[in-house]
Amino acid sequence: MTDHFRFGDAGDLDRRVRENQAQRSANLKPAYDFIVCGAGAAGSVIARRLAENPACDVLLIEAGGSDEAESVLDPGLWPTNLGSKRDWGFQAEPNPHLGGRALPMSMGKGLGGGSSVNVMVWARGHRSDWDHFAAQSGDRGWGHEAVLDIYRRIENWQGTPDPQYRGTAGLVWIEPPRDPSPLAGALLDAAEALGIPRFDNPNGQMMEGTGGAAFTDMLVRDGRRHSLYRAYVRPFADRPNLTILTDTLVRRIVFDGRRATGVEIERASSILTIAASTEVIISMGAINTPKLLMLSGLGDRDELARHGIPLVRHLPGVGHNLQDHVSFGCTWEYREPMAPRNSGSEATLYWKSRPDLEAPDLLFCQVEFPVPSERTAMRGVPAHGWTMFAGLAHPHSRGQVRLRSTDPSASPIVDANMMSDPRDMEAAHACVKLCRDLGNSDAFTPYVGREAIPGVGSEIDDSFIRDAAVTYWHQCGTARMGLDDMSVVDATLAVHGVEGLRVADGSILPKVTTGNTQAPCAIVGERAAEMLRSRYGL
Numbered sequence: 001m002t003d004h005f006r007f008g009d010a011g012d013l014d015r016r017v018r019e020n021q022a023q024r025s026a027n028l029k030p031a032y033d034f035i036v037c038g039a040g041a042a043g044s045v046i047a048r049r050l051a052e053n054p055a056c057d058v059l060l061i062e063a064g065g066s067d068e069a070e071s072v073l074d075p076g077l078w079p080t081n082l083g084s085k086r087d088w089g090f091q092a093e094p095n096p097h098l099g100g101r102a103l104p105m106s107m108g109k110g111l112g113g114g115s116s117v118n119v120m121v122w123a124r125g126h127r128s129d130w131d132h133f134a135a136q137s138g139d140r141g142w143g144h145e146a147v148l149d150i151y152r153r154i155e156n157w158q159g160t161p162d163p164q165y166r167g168t169a170g171l172v173w174i175e176p177p178r179d180p181s182p183l184a185g186a187l188l189d190a191a192e193a194l195g196i197p198r199f200d201n202p203n204g205q206m207m208e209g210t211g212g213a214a215f216t217d218m219l220v221r222d223g224r225r226h227s228l229y230r231a232y233v234r235p236f237a238d239r240p241n242l243t244i245l246t247d248t249l250v251r252r253i254v255f256d257g258r259r260a261t262g263v264e265i266e267r268a269s270s271i272l273t274i275a276a277s278t279e280v281i282i283s284m285g286a287i288n289t290p291k292l293l294m295l296s297g298l299g300d301r302d303e304l305a306r307h308g309i310p311l312v313r314h315l316p317g318v319g320h321n322l323q324d325h326v327s328f329g330c331t332w333e334y335r336e337p338m339a340p341r342n343s344g345s346e347a348t349l350y351w352k353s354r355p356d357l358e359a360p361d362l363l364f365c366q367v368e369f370p371v372p373s374e375r376t377a378m379r380g381v382p383a384h385g386w387t388m389f390a391g392l393a394h395p396h397s398r399g400q401v402r403l404r405s406t407d408p409s410a411s412p413i414v415d416a417n418m419m420s421d422p423r424d425m426e427a428a429h430a431c432v433k434l435c436r437d438l439g440n441s442d443a444f445t446p447y448v449g450r451e452a453i454p455g456v457g458s459e460i461d462d463s464f465i466r467d468a469a470v471t472y473w474h475q476c477g478t479a480r481m482g483l484d485d486m487s488v489v490d491a492t493l494a495v496h497g498v499e500g501l502r503v504a505d506g507s508i509l510p511k512v513t514t515g516n517t518q519a520p521c522a523i524v525g526e527r528a529a530e531m532l533r534s535r536y537g538l
């Protein structure tokens with residue numbers, strides 16, 4: 001597929017998009033071929049791939065608004081979106097395993113979803129993750145070799161050529177950080193000194209072995225955020241067969257028996273139903289997707305009965321298996337203040353908490369400013385500091401999303417349940433130890449004044465881990481793909497036991513991947529579109 005290109009400047013595309021979408025959203029049709037719910041990482045990919053066929057009439061619905069804002073487009077401003085109208089602002093339940101703390105669980109709201117508010121890191125997931133998905137789904141199309149082909153096809157890699165692993169003709173512009181901070185180089189040097197290999201980029205060979213360190217791959221183009229919405233949908237938004245409806249809440253999936261026939265939406269205080277003549281695709285992220293499924297009668301029969309929701313299909317796994325990376329940041333004071341560069345996160349490291357592991361279970365992203373938890377902040381946050389955002393790539397703890405009420409605008413209950421599995425505490429101690437070994441090593445001496453958090457000489461006990469734990473914002477797994485009774489979708493992402501309905505977003509991942517999750521969500525979108533096109537001969 002080629003990118004949509006017409007001669008004319010970007011301003012011309014802006015105008016065409018504005019006019020086209022204003023006209024289309026003012027003249028909504030009663031039915032579209034496909035309705036994609038959620039314009040986030042996966043939804044953006046699906047809407048674009050379907051709309052590439054001019055005979056397909058696609059409606060893309062997004063609860064949030066436009067992505068035209070400096071806080072989105074300037075890579076250095078990503079933290080300013082947290083807690084803003086671009087954040088769903090979920091709050092996890094108080095967690096006894098974190099000393100009763102209730103963690104904020106941000107997720108992106110608006111065109112691009114998470115890919116418009118995140119840290120722009122591109123991380124494709126480890127070979128073993130994808131091979132596990134293939135085994136769980138019974139489809140080799142989810143395996144590493146097949147997925148690597150998709151990555152090569154969609155990437156437009158700007159770093160040192162690596163044709164075995166990296167593509168250069170796709171839609172997703174990926175670059176290594178330009179003129180990175182010396183702090184990022186120091187992490188690679190520190191890793192090497194500890195025997196952790198250094199790689200030219202994190203998404204080639206490094207994702208197949210026991211780990212390593214590299215400069216981060218970033219979705220930044222010409223100094224601006226290159227979200228998956230910008231990569232996929234924006235260049236197509238002037239097409240007559242793609243309607244993008246912002247500020248519109250999907251309230252329920254509408255069924256005729258067990259066939260999904262459309263969605264009920266709320267737009268400008270009106271509630272209306274729009275039909276999908278072919279399929280409805282749910283891509284609303286790992287918290288809102290299970291909520292919508294349950295509100296629509298897909299979930300555990302007893303749970304739905306408690307809320308008086310008529311059952312369409314008993315799917316006990318909906319909302320279960322909530323997974324997320326958990327991080328325990330350690331912070332150092334700069335010797336001399338240094339301004340963050342690019343997104344402020346330019347080096348990444350994967351390693352093992354125990355030597356006998358075959359794949360990494362620890363995930364580090366260096367952050368060039370302090371990122372304490374509200375509890376560790378009490379130890380004193382330096383005015384000029386940086387954080388090793390270090391966490392568990394494969395936590396054993398599992399959480400759950402449940403309905404709080406039947407009101408479609410109410411937040412669900414998010415029981416993140418982090419650190420409930422004792423094995424996570426053991427890995428967390430190894431993680432914090434490695435963090436301090438790196439940050440206090442010779443490579444950082446020119447840049448570091450002192451360790452501020454945990455603090456020079458302080459003992460690490462379980463309570464430090466509980467106080468430091470925060471989300472990496474990689475929620476997934478709540479409508480997982482598989483063949484067993486607790487799975488929600490099959491290998492084609494069709495929801496078990498109903499027709500005309502797929503789920504395609506981070507919810508379907510059986511297990512959180514090794515690394516940041518937007519790239520795997522893009523793969524979920526590509527796979528969903530591939531399967532829809534093949535099913536309907538598009």
Ligand SMILES: Cc1cc2nc3c(=O)[nH]c(=O)nc-3n(C[C@H](O)[C@H](O)[C@H](O)COP(=O)(O)OP(=O)(O)OC[C@H]3O[C@@H](n4cnc5c(N)ncnc54)[C@H](O)[C@@H]3O)c2cc1C
Nearest residue numbers: 038040041042063113114118119120121250506516517518
């Ligand atoms: C602060 C932050 C930093 C992160 N950093 C990184 C990073 O650097 N690299 C990385 O790889 N990953 C990162 N992530 C995670 C990554 O962004 C997500 O894993 C990814 O975006 C998930 O994709 P998705 O398609 O599952 O859902 P999302 O991208 O969350 O998209 C879901 C979309 O559905 C919309 N929606 C939800 N409910 C409704 C409804 N009822 N009606 C209509 N629309 C609805 C949402 O508004 C949203 O736009 C970060 C996330 C956050 C929040």
